[in-house]
Amino acid sequence: MSEALRVGIAGLGTVGASVARVLAEKAAELTRQCGRSIAVTAVSARDRNRDRGVDLSGVEWFDDPVALAREAEIDVFVELMGGEDGPAKASVQAALERSCHVVTANKALLSRHGVSLALVAEKNGVLLNYEAAVAGGIPVIKTLREALAGNSVSRVFGILNGTCNYILTRMEAEGISFEECLADAQRLGYAEADPTFDIEGNDTAHKLSILTSLAFGTKISPDDIYLEGISNISQADIRAAAELGFRIKLLGVAQRTESGIEQRVHPTMVPTSSVIAQVHGVTNAVAIESDILGELLLSGPGAGGNATASAVIGDIADIAKSRPGFQHGPVFGRPAKELSAYKKAAIRKHEGGYFIRLTVHDRTGVFAAIAKRMAENEISLESIVQRAADPQTTDQKTVVLVTHETSEAAVRKAVDKITSDGHLVDKAQVIRIERAA
C-alpha cells in the first residue's frame, strides 16, 4: 500500500462539504479502488464553525486559499470556490506552479484561463482535472478526453443548464408562462435571485467553450459564442412546437463547418421522438457525434452538491491511482501548446432548419406575401400551419413555418422583408431546429 493521497480543499460550500463528507464516509471503498487512502489534510473556508456534517477537527485550516495552495502539505489542490479570477485563479495557478495536482469544478475559471493553466500543468507533469465543471456528474470530460481517443468530433451539443431546462419542462407540462416558472424555480432554489446568467445562456456558454476545446482541439474561445436566452419563449412557441413534433430546449451546440467552428447557445427545436427531448427538469445531457464511434448521448444530474461531488471524487480517485513518474494525458485532450487557433464560423453562415412563428394581420394576400419572401430567398418549406392567433382576436392570424435546411442569412433577410412589408402584429419568432437522434 502506498502512502495516503493528501488533499486540500478550498471552498466548503455545498459541493466542498459534500466532497469532504463522501471522502470520509467512503474511505474504505475508495482505498480499495485506488490502492491507497485519500485524506483531507487542509481546508480553506470563510466560516470555521459551520456544521458541515463531517469531522474536520484534525485538518489544517487556512484563511487564505492561496496560502493553502502554496504552503499546505498536499498532493492535490481541490478548488471549489468559483469565480473566474480572484482567489480561485490565484490558488489554482499557485498549486500548479509548485507541481501539485489540481481538481476544480470551476467552469468560469477554465473558460477564461483554461489554456494558460493547462500549459503550467503540462510543463510540471501534473493533472488538472475538471469533470465537475461541465454537466455536473455526467462523465463528459472523461469521455471526450479519454474514451474518444482517435475520434474526430463533428458536433457536440447538450442541455447544460438545469435551471433553463426546468423552466422549459414546466412551461410545456403545465402551460404556464416563463415568468411564473422562473418565480417558482427561484422559490425552489433551482434559480438564483439574479437569474440572468442562467436564463440568458452565459452559464451554458462557459460549459460549451470547454467542450468545444476538448472536441476540436482548439483554444478555448468563450467570447466567440452566439448567445440567445430563453426569456422570450412563449406558450405560443411551445404549443406550435408540440403540434409540429418538436420540443424546445436551450442547447449549447459546437459544430465543425466548412467556414470554421460554430459555437452557439439558443433555444432549439428538437424532435419530440429524440432521446434528448426526453431529458426533463434539472437533468443535463450531452450528445457527441464523431467519425468512428457515431452518436453518443450521456444524461444525468447536472448540478447539486452530491452529483458535483461525485465528479470531483472521480477526478481525485484518478489522481490517487496514478504514481509519480506517470505521464498523464493532456488537459484538453491534446497538449495545450498544440491546441489550434479557434476559427469562428459566423452565425449568419449557420445552415439548418428553422421554425418561424409570425403573428400577422388577417388580410387578403398576407400569406402570399410571406410565401413570396421565402421563395425569393430560396427557402423551401417543410410544413406550414395557419390559424387564428387567439379566439378573441379575429383580425389576427398565426402562421408557423418550418423550413428545410437553409442558411441563417437567408432566414434573416426573408424575415426582415416580411417585417418591413408591414404584415406583422408582433416581432417574428425564429427558433433554430437541431437534428437529434
Place this chain on the structure above:
Amino acid sequence: MSEALRVGIAGLGTVGASVARVLAEKAAELTRQCGRSIAVTAVSARDRNRDRGVDLSGVEWFDDPVALAREAEIDVFVELMGGEDGPAKASVQAALERSCHVVTANKALLSRHGVSLALVAEKNGVLLNYEAAVAGGIPVIKTLREALAGNSVSRVFGILNGTCNYILTRMEAEGISFEECLADAQRLGYAEADPTFDIEGNDTAHKLSILTSLAFGTKISPDDIYLEGISNISQADIRAAAELGFRIKLLGVAQRTESGIEQRVHPTMVPTSSVIAQVHGVTNAVAIESDILGELLLSGPGAGGNATASAVIGDIADIAKSRPGFQHGPVFGRPAKELSAYKKAAIRKHEGGYFIRLTVHDRTGVFAAIAKRMAENEISLESIVQRAADPQTTDQKTVVLVTHETSEAAVRKAVDKITSDGHLVDKAQVIRIERAA
C-alpha cells in the same frame, strides 16, 4: 517523446481490421493525444491475403495467436477473436503472464474467466481493458470503473443487445410479427443465421454479468442470471403496452436487494416517456443508479466494426498514456482478490410492477374470478383494461392488468390459480415493469 507503444492484434475480422485501419489513419492525432506513437507490430489472422483496407506489409504475422501473445515484441496484446475458451483464453492468459497489457472486446471470455484473468493482470501490474466488451462504443466500463469512484451502485440496467432492440423497435413501428422482423434482421445482417444467442438473452446476460461485477464489487456470476428472451412477444403485448403508456425493451438488470443481488434479462415494460424508451433500433443504452451521483444514462452504438473499434482504441490510448511504474486501478473496480462472493437474489423474491395479459373465455364471472385471485395474493392493481380479444372472436376477451409493486411469487401464484381455474384461452403473458426516468 517516449518510444512507440507496440501493439499486437489477434483477429482481423470486422473489428480487428477497423482497429488497424483507424490506428494508421489517426496516427498523428493519437500521437498528439498520448505523447507517443502507437504502432501495430504483430498480427494474427487466418487469411494473410484478404484486403483489410490497411497496409500490414511491415507487420510480423503469426499463424498462432498464442505464439503472438507469447513471443511477439509487443507492449499490448489486443484480442479480437472471440470465444470464451480456446485460443482467446490461452492467448490472453499468456500475454498477461508475461506482463503484457491486454485489450479485449470478448464478453464471453470475461464473463467466464474475467476474475482469474484479472488476478494475473493485477499480480503483474498490467492493464486488462475491455471497454468494447459491453455496449460497444459506449464508455460504460470507464464510467463504472473510474468516473463513479466512491459511489455505491444500487441498480444498473440497459439495452445491451442491438438485434433484440432492432426487432422490438420494428415490431412496434410497423405492426409486424416477431418472426417477420427476425427474418428481416437476418437479411440485413443485424441478426445471425442462428439468432438464439441474441434473442434468448444470452448475449445480454454475458454483458450484464460484467456490469454486475463492476457495479457491486462481486465475482462474476454468469450462471446466476434469470433469462427470458423476446421470442414470445406479440403484437398484442406491444399494442397493450402502448395503450398503457409503456414500451417493451429487452433489458439486462442488476439490482441490489435485501436478499442479495438480482441479475435478470427479460422483456421489460418501460414508461414511454422515459429516456430509455426512446432508444431505438440497434442502439444500446445503460442506466446506472448510485447513491452520490444519482441516475446516469449513456446511449450509443452498441455494435459494428467502427463503434467497437472506437472503444478498443480508447483502451489502447489509455495504456499509451501510462508509463512503466504506474500502478493502475484494478480490472473490476476493486482488486480481483477482494471481489466479494456473489449472493444471488432469487427471481421469486423480485419486487416490482407487472403487466399481465390474459385471453379469457367471455363468460359471466370470469373477471370477478381473476380479481379474486389477485386479491387473495394481495396484488393491488394500477390499471385494468378489458376488451374484445379480436373482432372476429366474440367469445373471447382480453384482460390486461398492470399491478402496483408486488412480488414475483405472488404474481406467479395468482396466475397459476387463474390458469387452473380454467378461464384462459391462451397461456398468460407476464412482463415485468421497470421504473426508469
